[in-house]
Amino acid sequence: MPACDQVKLLLGPFDDGELESHEMEDVALHVVNCGACKVALDDYRSLGVALRDWFPQPALDGFTTAVLKRIDQIPQPLWTRWRYYLDALGEQIGATASLVAAGAFAALLTAWLVTPYAQRFLHRSSNVVQIASGNKDDMTQPSQQTSGTSQAAAADEPESSMITLSSDPTTTVIWLPNQP
Numbered sequence: 001m002p003a004c005d006q007v008k009l010l011l012g013p014f015d016d017g018e019l020e021s022h023e024m025e026d027v028a029l030h031v032v033n034c035g036a037c038k039v040a041l042d043d044y045r046s047l048g049v050a051l052r053d054w055f056p057q058p059a060l061d062g063f064t065t066a067v068l069k070r071i072d073q074i075p076q077p078l079w080t081r082w083r084y085y086l087d088a089l090g091e092q093i094g095a096t097a098s099l100v101a102a103g104a105f106a107a108l109l110t111a112w113l114v115t116p117y118a119q120r121f122l123h124r125s126s127n128v129v130q131i132a133s134g135n136k137d138d139m140t141q142p143s144q145q146t147s148g149t150s151q152a153a154a155a156d157e158p159e160s161s162m163i164t165l166s167s168d169p170t171t172t173v174i175w176l177p178n179q180p
Contacts, residue, residue: 004030007037015044119170 007030013019014027031037 011041011044
């Protein structure tokens with residue numbers, strides 16, 4: 001059990017509830033058994049009540065808004081305002097750059113994936129002309145040809161199984177000679 005001199009130093013914090021739980025128990029046990037410490041604790045309590053009653057409690061209505069208004073009225077140094085401006089600008093530029101980069105990546109990926117299919121779709125049959133077929137009897141007549149270049153090519157190739165012309169560089173032409 002602590003001595004009265006030690007307990008008297010702890011009576012103020014004990015009354016305010018500022019001690020650790022084990023210290024609160026020790027002081028409470030000592031005050032119950034010691035009359036001098038009990039009188040000192042009562043003196044601390046009466047002094048605390050008198051001090052609290054001496055000054056009226058300020059009205060706290062609108063206290064927060066008043067303090068924030070006074071803070072806003074404090075002039076900010078130029079370097080602080082400049083730093084806030086640069087921070088805000090940096091955030092906007094960072095967000096914009098990331099959105100632009102994501103959009104560019106999506107556009108490139110789309111172009112890379114769609115271009116071969118678009119070329120096949122666009123050049124599927126619009127620029128291919130059949131020149132000749134397998135039999136001499138089935139040769140296309142020059143009047144049925146659609147362009148002058150294909151008419152000349154038909155006259156040069158009398159016995160091919162199938163010849164086609166295409167202006168598309170990705171078109172592969174396979175020539176198979178007639179089988180005897």
